[in-house]
Amino acid sequence: MKSHSSTLLAEVRTFRQNHPDVRYVDLIALDIPGHFYGKRYPIEMLEKVAAGSPLKLPQNAVLLGVQGGLFKIGDYCFNDGDPDANRRLVPGTLKPVSWESQPLGQMLITSDGTEAPIEFEPREVLAKVLERLHHKGIHPVVAFELEFYLFDKKLADGLPQFARDPLSDDADDQPNLHIERLSRFSDVLDDMAQTAKAQGIDITVITAEIGPGQFEINFGHLDDGLRAADWAALFCRSTRGVALKHGYRASFMAKPYLQYPGSGMHVHVSLYDAAGNNLLAAHQQQPLRHAVAGCLELLPHCMPIFSPNHNAFRRLGGTVNAATRASWGFEDRDACVRIPESDPRNLRIEHRLASADANPYLVLAAILVGLEHGLEAKREPIAPLNDDRSSGTDFPVEMLDAVRAMQHQAVLRDKLGAEFVDVYCENKRQDHLAFQQEIHAREYRWFL
Structure with a gap:
């Protein structure tokens, strides 16, 4: 785990050296309909996550409908307290975003490989098959x-x-x-x-x-x-x-x-x-x-x-x-x-x-x-x-x-x-x- 964190930390620090004008990074993952959700992190906070600080997002963000709304699916969304779930950074995916008006970065996140993966997260489903x-x-x-x-x-x-x-x-x-x-x-x-x-x-x-x-x-x-x-x-x-x-x-x-x-x-x-x-x-x-x-x-x-x-x-x-x-x-x-x-x-x-x-x-x-x-x-x-x-x-x-x-x-x-x-x-x-x-x-x- 320490080796994994050091690799991620080196990736973030190298990115900051190469792109000193980038102040924020979008941490993104794909939901069930195939849309990206996530959070925009200050680059300094990303270093802390890379070093091992927790990265949590609502578990039910994966369940969003095409228009972004939540549906009642079993006990999810309305009877589960809308809990957070751990995510991790995907190594090698921190890259600059060139199509926005301001300098920005983006990086993939996922629940696969965490202690409690989200069973219905698309990337986790594929990871288990592979x-x-x-x-x-x-x-x-x-x-x-x-x-x-x-x-x-x-x-x-x-x-x-x-x-x-x-x-x-x-x-x-x-x-x-x-x-x-x-x-x-x-x-x-x-x-x-x-x-x-x-x-x-x-x-x-x-x-x-x-x-x-x-x-x-x-x-x-x-x-x-x-x-x-x-x-x-x-x-x-x-x-x-x-x-x-x-x-x-x-x-x-x-x-x-x-x-x-x-x-x-x-x-x-x-x-x-x-x-x-x-x-x-x-x-x-x-x-x-x-x-x-x-x-x-x-x-x-x-x-x-x-x-x-x-x-x-x-x-x-x-x-x-x-x-x-x-x-x-x-x-x-x-x-x-x-x-x-x-x-x-x-x-x-x-x-x-x-x-x-x-x-x-x-x-x-x-x-x-x-x-x-x-x-x-x-x-x-x-x-x-x-x-x-x-x-x-x-x-x-x-x-x-x-x-x-x-x-x-x-x-x-x-x-x-x-x-x-x-x-x-x-x-x-x-x-x-x-x-x-x-x-x-x-x-x-x-x-x-």
Whole structure:
């Protein structure tokens, strides 16, 4: 513990030397809906925390709904006295924030690794899954890909407007994959990439996607699943900040336009043993087939994680590469689980179903549990789409049905934790019901 504290203290002191104008640091963590919460600490107090002073925040901050409100979930929030829970600093995540008007720093915090972790904290859920896999000799390597849209900074009657092409000042309202769009928006895209790199995130490929103002950013492969999910979470935060600085809004909303493609979170996962051998490639790739079968079996029960809100369900069955059934295939982007072409060393799955606004810790945890279950059950998957274009199994396409499918699934309750499953499902149920408590103008047009 002393060695750990000394490392953190050195990190904070080095940061202060390199950034003497920074007076405050945001200590942040991701809640269940995927929003950051936390506190802004004076840099001197951060040194005390790094040296071992307690860091406590309300336990129930993790349970906030999409709009920030608290729901009654069991005895949490209203019958538990709203207790504090210990958090710890995540080493290596203290970085400068360049998109604010004043010099600022930020650092991730978490309850995982404390004496009493919060069972339903997203990072803790993933940490437990990874720890169990490591004990079994399974070492995942992970890479995220995130799609997002750029909009004009100003909304029109609450609705998004197309991003303005900085060269022509015309709306970027034509869906295309043209490389020139990367050049036209190079100022903001380059700033996003450089800002992400300053956060320690390995940005690789940038793509102009099909939707107007839509782009995709790929991250490097990591043998640390927690850090890979950290990257995805931090990238969303920095990207939104940089976009505003340049006069845009960046959004990871799953389906901002009905007529254009939605935004997804694609996750590449390969599994290795301690010696570095690819477990999926052994025995003529039979473990790969088992792993795919496990993913597909649990996928219908993980829909509240992959599609975490009403809008995310709109993306399913959309205009481009958004599956409507649990399916798999080789080099097939219509499949939920795609097997990219690769050599045996890099054999992996690409899980394509999650929406871009899903919680990256929980998405990765659900995928890994599916792979783990498949390797244990050793079942054969359904036919790939390459052999049968109609192959696939149904999954829920509405939140309340999805919650019912998730809450009592035995494998998920065992491997993700029963307490987490109950809390998460009730959070999603209450968020969905709260969303329905507003009468839309369309209802008046139809029924008044």
